[in-house]
Amino acid sequence: MAKQRKLWRFASTNHELKKYLAEKLRISGVIAQILLNRGLGDEDEATEFLFGKLDSLHDPYLLKDMQIAVQRIQCAIENQEKITIYGDYDVDGVTSTALIFRVLKRLGAIVEYYLPDRQNEGYGLNCTALELIYKSGTSLLITVDCGINAIEEVSAIGNKIDIIISDHHQPSAILPKACAVINPKRKDCTYPDKKLAGVGVTFKLCQALWSLFCKDVNDIFDYLDLVAIGTIADIVPLLGENRIMVKSGLLRLKSTSNQGLRALLHSANLEDVDSGKVGFIIAPRLNAAGRIGQVTAGVELLITEDKERAAELTLYIEQQNALRQAVEKDILAAAEAMMADYDLQTNKVIVLSGVDWHFGVIGIVASRLLDKYFRPVIIINEKDGIGKGSCRSIPGFDMFYALNACSDLLIKFGGHPLAAGLSISLDKIAELRERLNNIASQILQDDDYIPTLKIDELVSLQEINTAFLEELACLSPFGMGNPRPVFVSRGVIPENAKTIGREGQHLKMTVRQQHICQNVISWEMGSMVNQLLDHSKIDVAFAPEFNEWQGRRNIQLNAKDIKQTIGNQSGNNRNMELERIVVGQVYLVLKSLKVKQEVTWTTSQISARITSCYGTELTCDGIDLALRILEELGLISVNSLNDSHRLSLLPTPAEKLNIEKSSTFREGRLAQQFMIGNKNGRA
Numbered sequence: 001m002a003k004q005r006k007l008w009r010f011a012s013t014n015h016e017l018k019k020y021l022a023e024k025l026r027i028s029g030v031i032a033q034i035l036l037n038r039g040l041g042d043e044d045e046a047t048e049f050l051f052g053k054l055d056s057l058h059d060p061y062l063l064k065d066m067q068i069a070v071q072r073i074q075c076a077i078e079n080q081e082k083i084t085i086y087g088d089y090d091v092d093g094v095t096s097t098a099l100i101f102r103v104l105k106r107l108g109a110i111v112e113y114y115l116p117d118r119q120n121e122g123y124g125l126n127c128t129a130l131e132l133i134y135k136s137g138t139s140l141l142i143t144v145d146c147g148i149n150a151i152e153e154v155s156a157i158g159n160k161i162d163i164i165i166s167d168h169h170q171p172s173a174i175l176p177k178a179c180a181v182i183n184p185k186r187k188d189c190t191y192p193d194k195k196l197a198g199v200g201v202t203f204k205l206c207q208a209l210w211s212l213f214c215k216d217v218n219d220i221f222d223y224l225d226l227v228a229i230g231t232i233a234d235i236v237p238l239l240g241e242n243r244i245m246v247k248s249g250l251l252r253l254k255s256t257s258n259q260g261l262r263a264l265l266h267s268a269n270l271e272d273v274d275s276g277k278v279g280f281i282i283a284p285r286l287n288a289a290g291r292i293g294q295v296t297a298g299v300e301l302l303i304t305e306d307k308e309r310a311a312e313l314t315l316y317i318e319q320q321n322a323l324r325q326a327v328e329k330d331i332l333a334a335a336e337a338m339m340a341d342y343d344l345q346t347n348k349v350i351v352l353s354g355v356d357w358h359f360g361v362i363g364i365v366a367s368r369l370l371d372k373y374f375r376p377v378i379i380i381n382e383k384d385g386i387g388k389g390s391c392r393s394i395p396g397f398d399m400f401y402a403l404n405a406c407s408d409l410l411i412k413f414g415g416h417p418l419a420a421g422l423s424i425s426l427d428k429i430a431e432l433r434e435r436l437n438n439i440a441s442q443i444l445q446d447d448d449y450i451p452t453l454k455i456d457e458l459v460s461l462q463e464i465n466t467a468f469l470e471e472l473a474c475l476s477p478f479g480m481g482n483p484r485p486v487f488v489s490r491g492v493i494p495e496n497a498k499t500i501g502r503e504g505q506h507l508k509m510t511v512r513q514q515h516i517c518q519n520v521i522s523w524e525m526g527s528m529v530n531q532l533l534d535h536s537k538i539d540v541a542f543a544p545e546f547n548e549w550q551g552r553r554n555i556q557l558n559a560k561d562i563k564q565t566i567g568n569q570s571g572n573n574r575n576m577e578l579e580r581i582v583v584g585q586v587y588l589v590l591k592s593l594k595v596k597q598e599v600t601w602t603t604s605q606i607s608a609r610i611t612s613c614y615g616t617e618l619t620c621d622g623i624d625l626a627l628r629i630l631e632e633l634g635l636i637s638v639n640s641l642n643d644s645h646r647l648s649l650l651p652t653p654a655e656k657l658n659i660e661k662s663s664t665f666r667e668g669r670l671a672q673q674f675m676i677g678n679k680n681g682r683a
Helices: 015-025 029-037 043-051 066-078 091-106 127-135 151-157 198-213 217-233 240-253 259-267 275-291 297-303 307-339 362-373 399-405 426-443 466-475 526-532 576-592 603-614 620-632 663-667 669-673
Strands: 007-010 082-086 110-114 138-144 162-166 180-182 350-355 377-383 386-392 410-415 419-425 452-455 487-500 506-513 516-522 538-549 552-564 599-602 636-641 644-649
Touching: 007 603, 015 029, 015 043, 029 043, 029 466, 066 082, 066 138, 066 162, 066 180, 066 198, 082 091, 082 127, 091 110, 091 138, 091 198, 091 217, 091 275, 091 297, 127 138, 127 151, 138 198, 151 162, 162 198, 180 198, 198 217, 198 240, 217 240, 217 259, 217 275, 240 275, 259 275, 259 297, 259 307, 275 297, 275 307, 297 307, 307 350, 307 362, 350 362, 350 426, 362 377, 362 386, 377 426, 386 399, 386 426, 399 410, 399 419, 399 426, 419 426, 466 538, 487 526, 506 526, 516 538, 526 552, 576 603, 576 620, 576 644, 576 669, 599 603, 603 620, 603 644, 620 636, 620 663, 620 669
Parallel strands: 007 452, 082 110, 082 138, 138 162, 162 180, 350 377, 516 552
Antiparallel strands: 377 386, 386 419, 410 419, 487 506, 487 538, 506 516, 538 552, 599 644, 636 644
16 A cells, blocks of 8 residues: 655644753753644743653542542441443543452452443443343442443433442533543543543542552552553543553553463563554564454453453454454455555545445544545444444544535444444435535545644754764654654665565665665655655655664654655766756645635745745745746736736636646746755754
8 A cells, every 4th residue: 555645734833842841851852842842932831841750740629529539439338339440442442440449359349341342332321231230239330431421221210220430531511410420531620631531530520539548658559550541542642641651551561460461461462562563563462362352351350450361362363363354354455455546636535335344443434544545534334234434534624524514324423533434324425425525525635634744843963863863862752743853865865676575665764964874764655766766855854763673773753754855866867857846835824824716925935835834945036937837727826026916716727737738837947946945944
């Protein structure tokens, strides 16, 4: 699967603030710039981000209803009432369930747990399960990672069982009539950190309980290994309390006493664990049981104290993960076959359906197709006359809003702007596809379908060394809200480019800048190898990392994108493709500036926007030439006077444009107006 090419967006630089942060916090300018890129320009916020400790965590009793919940659980423990934990089948729900189960057991409670089956019951509370839990003798039910919108279900069983809701999802205007509702997103909750994962909210409840029952309140931090896994897997921002808990949890994970986690780490051959390995190796394994096999296997693994039982459960989970991968591969192949006849010019939203496409896997397939085509995607499983779909979306297209606009076609739907789920009658799927595409045509512009790659800083290959990587480590753990930093080196020369992988889908090479060489690995970019064999200069966007192999540790650049260096023309050898790209960049910038009615923009304003968005630098004459080409193609009207341009966009012609119809483009003068270098003044 070839990687989608990206637009590079370079971060702007506030040189004075960058210098101030670097001096105050005693960090390098690069680290200071990355902090600014993450929105951490305040000295106190930046200090907390870099040096925050566990004693910085907020008091759990700041959460609304926490006191009520703790008192009710204390009563249940002291009176030996049966408590049931009602969780969810994803990793956040599984770790939440295991966490509070282990803590309650440690505190002497009689406790069981219940996870709904993904395919037969779906997400959240259901009346049938609640009735069974009541009949089992449960007098107190605690939900984790679910329940905040289960108003009808709680009302139906509330007179039989006391219920405590612990959740982090967005509540509706009306809350369930439960004994206590703990959710930092409640409008009447003043808790400072609203971004906790479900397992984070569960941990705050456990922390409050622990302080009531145990002398050493810090012992509760031993459970942060579970919190780290659930938080990373749920893709919440790794900032604030999430960052502190994950950072501490990852350290504990390396020497965890949890038998299940130890068995899982051993099976996955993991010694040094970071957020990336949790997200791409541990989490998919724990998720596999809920997607394909026995839903309780993940919780059983995380709560067992028996080493042999942990090994058995790990083997089962590994088998289910392998099965999940096989099922995913089959569904993806079937979906790709359908895409061969899919007109992406008229169908901006991809809606595909198939008979008995496993519901536990279609969400992953939707994500794969989004990564490749960068379009909103809905994958639907057809079974028994009903379609159950999993939706993934791109920035700019609010999937929940779009589904709400089509709610008359749907049996049920729910979710978030970028991820959602739905149920629909099979005879409504075609109309849903048409309606969603109409919505997309009204909301999205052409450049919305191009993924962006945010660049933190421009660096030379000489700057990438062991000390540089070790300094970057202070920014970890990386994840949502704090992505791994991406840098660009310009004008490097590719050498020894070759494909690797079973199908030659990956790329490996060396890049050279003067006398400095660095190894490069790029996943899913093997198709570029022939373009690199001519040793032309390239720009590489990458995340530097250590690669350990057979006891040796080397630096490699994990390339996120590769482009031919603009300005890499010599003599009469025009690179017309690059000239087309630059003209396209100018046009997209004008569209982003919403030049629909005649307005005035200066050359410097247009140039600054192009550099900020794409890293491309043009001379003033280059801007003028690009505007003239666009005018000759009938895309804009322009009236220029010195450095000012009165501009307006014209309706896009129905026929396909040929840039060579522009006499200015044919003359080839634009190629001479690329500025080689970068906005930060480095060579």
